[in-house]
Amino acid sequence: xxxxxxxxxxxxxxxxxxxxxxxxxxxxxxxxxxxxxxxxxxxxxxxxxxxxxxxxxxxxxxxxxxxxxxxxxxxxxxxxxxxxxxxxxxxxxxxxxxxxxxxxxxxxxxxxxxxxxxx
Amino acid sequence: xxxxxxxxxxxxxxxxxxxxxxxxxxxxxxxxxxxxxxxxxxxxxxxxxxxxxxxxxxxxxxxxxxxxxxxxxxxxxxxxxxxxxxxxxxxxxxxxxxxxxxxxxxxxxxx
Numbered sequence: 001x002x003x004x005x006x007x008x009x010x011x012x013x014x015x016x017x018x019x020x021x022x023x024x025x026x027x028x029x030x031x032x033x034x035x036x037x038x039x040x041x042x043x044x045x046x047x048x049x050x051x052x053x054x055x056x057x058x059x060x061x062x063x064x065x066x067x068x069x070x071x072x073x074x075x076x077x078x079x080x081x082x083x084x085x086x087x088x089x090x091x092x093x094x095x096x097x098x099x100x101x102x103x104x105x106x107x108x109x110x111x112x113x114x115x116x117x118x119x
Numbered sequence: 120x121x122x123x124x125x126x127x128x129x130x131x132x133x134x135x136x137x138x139x140x141x142x143x144x145x146x147x148x149x150x151x152x153x154x155x156x157x158x159x160x161x162x163x164x165x166x167x168x169x170x171x172x173x174x175x176x177x178x179x180x181x182x183x184x185x186x187x188x189x190x191x192x193x194x195x196x197x198x199x200x201x202x203x204x205x206x207x208x209x210x211x212x213x214x215x216x217x218x219x220x221x222x223x224x225x226x227x228x229x230x
Contacts, residue, residue, distance in 0.1 A: 031216060043163070043208065043220040056215045091162060095216070106151060106216050112162040 002026045004111035006092050012117045013082055021077045021114045023092030032075045033093040033108065034067065036060070043091065049075065082118045089113045121146045125209055125221035132199055133229050140194040140224045142209030147187045151212040154183050154194050156205045157223065163208065167194070199228045 034046040048055040155163040210218035
């Protein structure tokens, strides 16, 4: 069964360093998302991406964050200068939404996550 | 701003019991509602998706209902098993397709 994959599973970095989290969405999906979950807190939306551009971003997704789909399979989240408070589990998700008339069918499938630890 | 609340926060039941998890949301203008399972330190597994036009959805021992007008959804688990122990998350999908999550219900099914 197709699944979303993420690498690495765990990333440790020093404060101020840049990190890139990688995701391979399900192959025929068109919408891509990043969410994060700080330990003990709710899963929070960061950004959605469709047709090679950002569809929506939350207030968390500031200028330090960027997303890219560098090729036909990968979807990346870059944090330019990490802060201690960026430590969290980052989840990538994808969904298939080929037609506006079936927008209610937007079931999102999540990857296993990347645990980011900023020291 | 949409807020999603789940009660109870934690639940411990003996094996075999039927149980109900509750989810409420403040804005009834949702596109769908999705229930997930999360095991400790793991990703989110989609259990059920209810479209905004549907009242319920079933998968095996799971049944989810949706009452948009009252801003409520329930997840019913029949004949619970120790393998059902996990955190169950409710998430509502809004007009921009993003999901807004509740805090989850941590379920322990005792053998």
